[in-house]
Amino acid sequence: MNPTDVDTEGLPDFIIIGAQKSGTSSLHGILARHPGVFIPPREIFFFDVDDVEQHPDFFVRTGDGWTDHDFERDLAAYLAWYRGMFEDARPGQMIGEDSTTYLASRAAPGRIAAMLPEVKLIALLRDPVTRAYSHYWHTVSTGRATMTFEESLQAGRGNLITRGRYLEQIERYLAHFGSGSLKIILFEEFVSDEQSTVDGVCAFLGLEPSIDLATVDPHKNRASPPLSLPARLLVNRLFQRFTAKSYRGRIPNMPSYDPGSLRSRIEKHPLARRLADGYESLRPRRRYPAMKPETRSHLEGVFRRLNAGLSELIGRDVSEHWPYMSG
Numbered sequence: 001m002n003p004t005d006v007d008t009e010g011l012p013d014f015i016i017i018g019a020q021k022s023g024t025s026s027l028h029g030i031l032a033r034h035p036g037v038f039i040p041p042r043e044i045f046f047f048d049v050d051d052v053e054q055h056p057d058f059f060v061r062t063g064d065g066w067t068d069h070d071f072e073r074d075l076a077a078y079l080a081w082y083r084g085m086f087e088d089a090r091p092g093q094m095i096g097e098d099s100t101t102y103l104a105s106r107a108a109p110g111r112i113a114a115m116l117p118e119v120k121l122i123a124l125l126r127d128p129v130t131r132a133y134s135h136y137w138h139t140v141s142t143g144r145a146t147m148t149f150e151e152s153l154q155a156g157r158g159n160l161i162t163r164g165r166y167l168e169q170i171e172r173y174l175a176h177f178g179s180g181s182l183k184i185i186l187f188e189e190f191v192s193d194e195q196s197t198v199d200g201v202c203a204f205l206g207l208e209p210s211i212d213l214a215t216v217d218p219h220k221n222r223a224s225p226p227l228s229l230p231a232r233l234l235v236n237r238l239f240q241r242f243t244a245k246s247y248r249g250r251i252p253n254m255p256s257y258d259p260g261s262l263r264s265r266i267e268k269h270p271l272a273r274r275l276a277d278g279y280e281s282l283r284p285r286r287r288y289p290a291m292k293p294e295t296r297s298h299l300e301g302v303f304r305r306l307n308a309g310l311s312e313l314i315g316r317d318v319s320e321h322w323p324y325m326s327g
Helices: 024-031 075-084 108-115 128-141 149-155 166-174 187-192 194-205 229-243 262-268 270-282 293-306 310-314
Strands: 014-018 094-098 120-125 182-186
Touching (some): 120 187, 120 194, 128 229, 128 293
Parallel strands (some): 120 182
């Protein structure tokens, strides 16, 4: 099956492509409240399902050997699974999805362009230094991190640096899409004026700006660092296979995959999203401990070099929000 020959009826009209820990979950949650939008409750990762750099946990070893993903070889199976994510959309609704690895994936831009050439894309960019730190604490809470932040950086764990290489990521998308197909939002502007940002997204998508954020809690996937980092890292090391988030059973070619399973049906049910939102609102909120000054200084230098020219590329002076980029 050739991606360019796929019937696009019932597939997304827009995709939130990332970056991770940059407000994508919040924007997803807000757009899901719009009556003219259908968006599945969780990330899908269809266009980069076989990207081992972004998804090493999709390639797991079982008693029968390693699981294997190949987007081109098994496109028919992946596409059937992907379509199933949107089958509950009502007639006339705009369909969307978000997958926070698409921005960083080398495979996703070309595949999206081949299958959905008219799709609209939304990228949220956050100060890559604070993004990396927030990303690290996310891996702590999901059971993946077994080292300190500094040790993880030195070991190259978890894409902490690579997912902040915005310059090359945006260039890859612009090589396949015109600038009018891509809306770039700076996280810092989003959090300072959420209503204006959401109204701008609605205008970009051709939707009526009918979401009043005074009636919506827009903050999703907020941080909740552990009381003791050393204790949590020890738990993660001892029980990583049990505590780490698993995609088994959720994706074709993964062990125990069953699209009709009770778990799959529950996850797609609107009540599951409401319950998840309720749990989210009850979670205790704590601030991360401050990043070590020498680590911050090091990362600022790294990202200043990696993203040199980003302001010119996107037509926005990012140094207004990331001052070290003016150097």
